[in-house]
Amino acid sequence: MKTKFLGLICLLLGIAYGCSDDDTDFGFVDDVTKEAFLKDFLEATGIKWEKKQDYYVAEFYVEKHEMEAWYDNAGKLYITEKDISKEELPATVQEALKKSAYADWKIDDIDQYNREGYETLYIIEVERGEDEVDLVYNEEGVLLKEIVDNPGGHNPGDYIIPELPSGIKDYLDKNHKNARIVDVDRESAKWEVEIVEDRVKKELDFDKDGKTWLKTKWEIKENEIPEAVKTGIKNSQYADWEIDDVDYIINPEGEFYKIEFEKKGQKDVEVVFKVDGSIVGK
Secondary structure: OHHHHHHHHHHHHHHHOOOOOOOOOOOOOOHHHHHHHHHHOOOOEEEEEEEEOOEEEEEEEEOOEEEEEEEOOOOOEEEEEEEOOHHHOOHHHHHHHHOOOOOOOEEEEEEEEEEOOOOOEEEEEEEEOOEEEEEEEEOOOOEEEEEEOOOOOOOHHHHOOOOOOHHHHHHHHHHOOOOEEEEEEEOOOEEEEEEEEOOEEEEEEEEOOOOOEEEEEEEOOHHHOOHHHHHHHHOOOOOOOEEEEEEEEEEOOEEEEEEEEEOOOOOOEEEEEEOOOOEEEO
């Protein structure tokens, strides 16, 4: 009786851990994707599969690293997520974090996102007290995103680059040949493309069909504001306000500087200046 009972326990455990290290029956996953995964990750253990969005997602381990791999139903790998330690970050990212405003914050988690043909991303979750911030860096240590209070966490699927319209590809090839795409958002009214060029993150907007370039902007330092715009600020009602942020904007109509002003007891204000220092909007 005791032997039968132990046998039953073993059987139940075998069912419960059907996706254990030795499990290679991927169930609903098609053969093409299964074969691609086994070829890409020969040392994978603890494999589990699920469907997320339109992708087959494998959760597994390689040595000490917990990983995810996102495939389509044709066996194409789009993105791999890997949990890593601070010591495994590139030196450029470690140095950038050390010089950032979050240098003394506690690191809660670090994920490395590898994407075929696109920038590798490092997402560092930091916290201090009740405050939590997600920092997204590329391999050069350029801070790409700073996301405050992100309760849902990061979804690797959000960082998969969709197929770009030929109009966007042609524009980038012509005007930003040495740039690298880091993120793409397709909205109902436009395409947003983020690139890194000469260690500067730039954001480009295109129309909904991806045929027409709308604008390009990137953040600059206060000391990069041209003299004519500085004069315009001195002659404006914001002369005694502090400058919090400056964006340089190019669009078919010309060049502009969007400046965010702040003052104690007042609501922050964004003002757009032309290169001649005149105000064109808020």
